[in-house]
Amino acid sequence: MxxxxxxxxxxxxxxxxxxxxxxxxxxxxxxxxxxxxxxxxxxxxxxxxxxxxxxxxxxAKPTAEEAREIFSARMVLERAIVELAVTNLTPRNHNRLLKQVDKEREAIARQDRQQMIRESGNFHRLLADISGNRVLGELLEGLITRTSLIIALYQETFDVKCSIGEHQAVAEAILRQDRDEAIRLMDHHMDDIQNHLLLDESEPEVDLRAALLQI
Structure with a gap:
């Protein structure tokens, strides 16, 4: 559906x-x-x-623990995808990556938040497609969906524009075929998203005895 x-x-x-x-x-x-x-x-x-x-x-409302596990798994996938994308940077893939970055810029210019979210996901999907590994792409698709749900739950003010700016830096490193820098920037990108989430906030501990005995 x-x-x-x-x-x-x-x-x-x-x-x-x-x-x-x-x-x-x-x-x-x-x-x-x-x-x-x-x-x-x-x-x-x-x-x-x-x-x-x-x-x-x-x-669904993923728990904070689930969110951390999802980001951990996604980090591993993204690194592998970036490495393969650098290897498979054909002229066609070069142009596809440039066009995707342009689409993200256009979404920002229109201030279309939903389109920004859509194109943000499409950037990662495109890298997976360029990598040439369909299994990695299938795994990533599920994690993109769950990541977006986690962002909606734990950080309502997430700045999509900042995320897209980081995409441009990753894309430029891939276009230079600078594998190590592309991986480093992708790591930074995923860390930055997670660091904007309120995953460490816990419910206050309730003193059941005091509540029941009205102490």
Whole structure:
């Protein structure tokens, strides 16, 4: 269900939003069985939907621990993808990368936040495609979706423009075929995104004895 995934990735559906089957059937003009199967697939494969017994389907709310694990896994993938992208920098791929950077600049000029989010993801998808490793691309696609959900949950004021600026630096290093610098910049980019997330904030500890005995 591409339209539902896109709505989650682009922050049009926030974490915790209820996904009522009847409403999805109506809005998407889809068969109820197809909607149910799609929700189950999103819950089991990409983990962006949570199915709660007797309550229904909701946009997932990843824990801080899950967020850290996702960023750790994505860091490994991104490094491998960048290294392969430098190796596979054909004239065609050179032009594709330049065009993608231009698309991101255009989205910033229009102040179109959803388009900025979309093109930000497309930059990473393009690098995976240039890498030539389809398995890495498939793995990255799932992590991009989950990363976007984490950003929506833990940092509502995430500055997409800064992220896109870092993309340009990565792209320039790849275009120079400076492998080490491209990897370093990608590491910095992923660290910067994670550092803007409020993953260390914890719920205040409740004194159950004091609460129950009104001490």
């Amino acid at each position: 591409a339209s539902l995934t896109s709505a989650i990735v682009e922050h049009r559906l926030p974490p915790g939003a209820r996904l009522t089957e009847a409403k999805l059937v109506e809005v998407l003009s889809a068969n109820r069985n197809h909607v149910r199967a799609a929700l189950q697939k999103l819950a089991s494969e990409t983990k962006v939907v949570s199915l709660i017994p007797n309550r229904g389907a909701f946009v």
